[in-house]
Amino acid sequence: MQCGLSPIVGFRFSLHPMTNDFISVIKGVLQETDTSNVWMHTDDVSTVIRGKQVHVFNVAKALTLHAAKTGVHVALSGTFSAGCPGDSAGDAYLDKGDEVANNDLTKQYVSSQFALYPMNNPNYMDVIYREVDRAKERGVFNESMHYASGIHGDIHDVFAFYEETFTRARPEEHKHLVMTVSMSINSPSHGGL
């Protein structure tokens, strides 16, 4: 039960291209993204990547950006997780350096929603309110809603906010943190910035 001390960060997600050609979109995304810095496994419902936090967020963003660039309406749903006492130690490439493998800075508007679940932390509501306030300061806050908060803007700003939040909401004394993210791209429903 010491895995709460592990630096392994994981992201279990599904990327949904709303097109008849969803299989070729997914295959193309996997070809164009450098996933060599994370452990990855896909099953019939979702994909999980594990490794150092910097690489997990870099790969998550790169996969999403490549899918977005097809122009197809794409949705990303997933859960970032770290420090679970039930987690196993393996399946993570912790010996990788800190240099990220994907550096495409193409701008892309994304509309998303997130929720933070700091586990076994009596002050968890304070953590949540603080991070929502920080989204407002960073200019990526969209709107309040039941069970989540709307975060939007350029994909690089949005992922930078999420990665920073994932660090800040995970202090040494409460290491088990879960963060759900839903993202919509190229949607006919977006109001935009």
Place this chain on the structure above:
Amino acid sequence: MQCGLSPIVGFRFSLHPMTNDFISVIKGVLQETDTSNVWMHTDDVSTVIRGKQVHVFNVAKALTLHAAKTGVHVALSGTFSAGCPGDSAGDAYLDKGDEVANNDLTKQYVSSQFALYPMNNPNYMDVIYREVDRAKERGVFNESMHYASGIHGDIHDVFAFYEETFTRARPEEHKHLVMTVSMSINSPSHGGL
């Protein structure tokens, strides 16, 4: 901060039909499902329904089943939530009776994954392990994996398990419970039962 005592259950979700005609599939699903027992709001990323637990689960299942019956590959991602201290009291039809509005019993194989997050509960890992064991007893357990557990079978058995779990993992002394569910239907990747 007394909302932990509220009987309001919510489900924020996205239903993703992997087809060029995703808009008409979604519109058809909304026409065919009786949502009158829940409060519902849709934005550019997701939809939220709120109300009595029995109706929230009934509507969630009915929406998914109607989407499945189109034969299109469909994915459902969402978060069930109850008892959040930050929740507001409104936007829920708690005066509705207990009779469910959707009764289509068509069989449909679904493959799904779920994770339980009992908030502010020092024994939360015990709650999670107990519910995974119960999935095995009920015959809907598929496989273990990082950050989630695989649950599959007929859609009615799977949703019955999820609703029961959502009740059992939410005792009076720890009312804030979150449960994420990802579901895949009509996928070319399913191995089946």
